[in-house]
Amino acid sequence: MRALWGLAGVAVAFVCSMVAATGLENGEKRSGFDFMTPETQALQTDDMSNPGMLWVLQGEQLWQQPEGRAEIACAGCHGDAGQTMGGVAARYPAFDEAIGRPIDLAGRINSCRAARQRAEPLAPESDELLALTTYVAHQSRGMPVAPATDARIAPFRDNGRRLFQSRIGQLDLSCASCHDANWGRRLGGSVIPQAHPNGYPLYRLEWQAVGSLQRRLRNCMIGVRAEPFAFGAPEFVDLELYLMERARGLPIETPGVRP
């Protein structure tokens, strides 16, 4: 009798997880913002209190500053970011002819530095690279995520989906185990969001700093005791392509704030 009880319990839980595993339906797409406390939401929506705005300001300065052997600023080619950069973050990552694969926004900034400014690349997660990326992405705030429909990108996005659904690490969980099948439930004290990339780079209270999407993804990988991909790894760009497709239509929030 006791054995039957146990089995029934397992069967019910199993059926529930099957139903939940169908992924995100359109009507239930929710930004990570929606899962936060009103206090943290207020921190994000008020520019005077959003700490990420400090990175935006720093990025604005760097945008104007001549760099490299070409001694030219981002503004020297692109002019007023408010006019030229709106919508860019909403469609990135984009296909890069030079390397024959998609590139993310931080990768594009570094490739402009190398090719146009003839300057050294900025290190991943350096304040400068985060500031410039945050500044550029901020120009798309409020615009819906709208990934490019470039056929050359499809195989990389497919690889991103495969990575999202693959179980990894000692805990043997996939991104989908948490973010498709169990979003809205709690892992310990934290609500599991749907894993949308629309707020990045963002200020995380736990980091006490702005960080990139890749930093967030590395945290999730380390959490399941997997070897994280290195900053700048092509796998991260593939994952971002899939996350952007999943987030299609959500507004860009950069700089977001998260707990």
Added chain:
Amino acid sequence: MVGLALAATVLVASPSTGGEVRSYAITGDAILQPLTGKQGDPARGAALMMDRQRSLCTLCHSGPFPEPHLHGTLAPDLAGVGARLSEGQIRLRVVDMRRLVPDTIMPSYYRIADEERRLAASWRGKPILSSADIEDIVVYLATLKG
């Protein structure tokens, strides 16, 4: 769905990696014999259950444990689990839930993870919990009668 060999006893061979995982026998949906050959310590088990870094149990499960606001909601509440399940049934569920629910999110605590799944270097070649840890947890959970 569960593919349980309800009557048969299945002997699971221990993997060859370092011998940290010993063999055990599955009878129905239970492992009847303690993995260590002796009863665990329920006080140690209670402490381990709440250890979010080591056992991780309360990341997913709630139950009659301290700090309920830090309990997860990904898994059944463990209150009364000792009344629902026998010690042997609890043991199999902690050792390898996947045998009962193939696509479960509950990690298999007594199994060497596959290195091809990007297993981080520091976790190679060992199960999540030792046989002694699991025995401590099993006897503790068996005391939760409701």
